[in-house]
Amino acid sequence: MRDIFTIDPTDAKDFDDAISLDEVDGMLRLGVHIADVSSYVAWDSHIDICARDRATSVYLVDRVLPMLPEKLSNDVCSLRPGEDRLTMTCDMYLDASANVRRYEIYPSVICSKRRFDYDEVQEILDGKRDDPYATKLARFDALAKRLLSLRLARGAIDFETVEAKPVLDERGMVMRVDLRHKTDATSMIEEAMILANETVARHAHANDVPFVYRVHEPPSAAALEALLPPLRELGYNVAELATGNPAAFQDVLDEAHGTREEPLVNYLVLRSMERAAYNTEPIGHFGLASTFYCHFTSPIRRYPDLVVHRMLKAQLTRRPERFDQEVAALPWIAEHSSNMERVAEKAARESQELKIVEYMERSVGQAFPAVVSGVTSYGVYVRLENTAEGFLPVRALGREYFAFDPVLHRLTGEDTGTVYRLGQRLPVILAAADPRAGRLDFRPAREGGR
Numbered sequence: 001m002r003d004i005f006t007i008d009p010t011d012a013k014d015f016d017d018a019i020s021l022d023e024v025d026g027m028l029r030l031g032v033h034i035a036d037v038s039s040y041v042a043w044d045s046h047i048d049i050c051a052r053d054r055a056t057s058v059y060l061v062d063r064v065l066p067m068l069p070e071k072l073s074n075d076v077c078s079l080r081p082g083e084d085r086l087t088m089t090c091d092m093y094l095d096a097s098a099n100v101r102r103y104e105i106y107p108s109v110i111c112s113k114r115r116f117d118y119d120e121v122q123e124i125l126d127g128k129r130d131d132p133y134a135t136k137l138a139r140f141d142a143l144a145k146r147l148l149s150l151r152l153a154r155g156a157i158d159f160e161t162v163e164a165k166p167v168l169d170e171r172g173m174v175m176r177v178d179l180r181h182k183t184d185a186t187s188m189i190e191e192a193m194i195l196a197n198e199t200v201a202r203h204a205h206a207n208d209v210p211f212v213y214r215v216h217e218p219p220s221a222a223a224l225e226a227l228l229p230p231l232r233e234l235g236y237n238v239a240e241l242a243t244g245n246p247a248a249f250q251d252v253l254d255e256a257h258g259t260r261e262e263p264l265v266n267y268l269v270l271r272s273m274e275r276a277a278y279n280t281e282p283i284g285h286f287g288l289a290s291t292f293y294c295h296f297t298s299p300i301r302r303y304p305d306l307v308v309h310r311m312l313k314a315q316l317t318r319r320p321e322r323f324d325q326e327v328a329a330l331p332w333i334a335e336h337s338s339n340m341e342r343v344a345e346k347a348a349r350e351s352q353e354l355k356i357v358e359y360m361e362r363s364v365g366q367a368f369p370a371v372v373s374g375v376t377s378y379g380v381y382v383r384l385e386n387t388a389e390g391f392l393p394v395r396a397l398g399r400e401y402f403a404f405d406p407v408l409h410r411l412t413g414e415d416t417g418t419v420y421r422l423g424q425r426l427p428v429i430l431a432a433a434d435p436r437a438g439r440l441d442f443r444p445a446r447e448g449g450r
Helices: 046-054 070-076 118-125 134-153 184-206 221-233 246-256 262-272 303-316 323-361
Strands: 004-008 017-024 027-035 084-094 100-111 114-117 162-168 174-181 213-215 277-279 370-376 379-384 389-393 402-405 410-413 419-421 428-434 439-444
Touching: 004 118, 004 184, 017 134, 017 184, 027 100, 027 134, 027 184, 046 303, 046 323, 084 184, 084 303, 100 184, 100 303, 114 118, 118 134, 118 184, 134 184, 162 323, 174 323, 184 213, 184 303, 221 262, 246 262, 262 370, 262 379, 277 323, 303 323, 323 428, 323 439, 370 419, 389 428
Parallel strands: 004 114, 389 439
Antiparallel strands: 004 017, 017 027, 027 084, 084 100, 162 174, 213 277, 370 379, 379 389, 402 410, 410 419, 428 439
């Protein structure tokens, strides 16, 4: 009997992925078990048409706009512990070097034995909590670190992003802003899902399965040209980066790790990237350094994942009656899903920014440490430790004239020589907060700059 369990955020409502890890024939068998939404949502049914139109769930600060009816997403399809659930399983058999030697993809029925959250798992890994699964989780953690090492060696880029999570009270008011960092616990699930997505995509391509791939093109020449000056101004060697070599991006991120400008460097590099999208052709994933990649692991909240499951079933078992109709729709589904993903991300970002500005409104007049995150001819943008961003107009910097250098991204005072540049630490005072406009205005906490 396999030990299958889920690991999700503390506030998760639906559980669409579970994992298992055991030893078979001298190899580690990493099982990724994904909720089988396709068994409940038939092509061109009313629920399917609505889900196809939405294409993705939307995660706002105070609510979720689900792609599927909540009865499916939070109940029937959710991999709750102690309850039998239909799933699609990808079993990957790994050697001592964590290379996939063989795999199996098949419809399955699982019963999750345990629901973990990320914080709980991290405490177990840190030895702060005893648990019967401690040994298995430690082995999973070691495997995940090895998988990450292999990805980085082939040129993948690993961002150390910080996610702000506004926490609301029962009235919908922000009590605090939590910062979520990448941890060993989150990396374990991330690495398992990446490997499953790659394995499934490689299988689809090898077997000529009509498919929707997840693709990510290299940065454009214009994006690279815009990225190099600020990084050079921050003191980084960008000679290799100018060639577009993906390993060079990771070298810059590694060099920035642990420094005061690390969040800014991650932001600048991330901003230079092209947007990932869906495509019926496997043109590769630059950020992950994957030749074949797809989204297989979240059919409860992403329509392309549901399509991937249907295509796999058609290849593994039998083609449904209207299979050709669905195949003909794949190009449109890929384009539409890409567009709707951007809409959902914009809504989520604006929702978060609004709540953070609401939260900051009570702190007008208070001083904060900040880092200059952007420089323009009309002022500078700053980022606080809680990820809140705002603006200092050039008139707030002093009465002198400030010359703007668009190449080095800095402002220089003509009389005093005071300089404001990217990555500079700058104590600021919150001058105004406008939640309706999602705007924060600051002024320097003291005269001068650097």
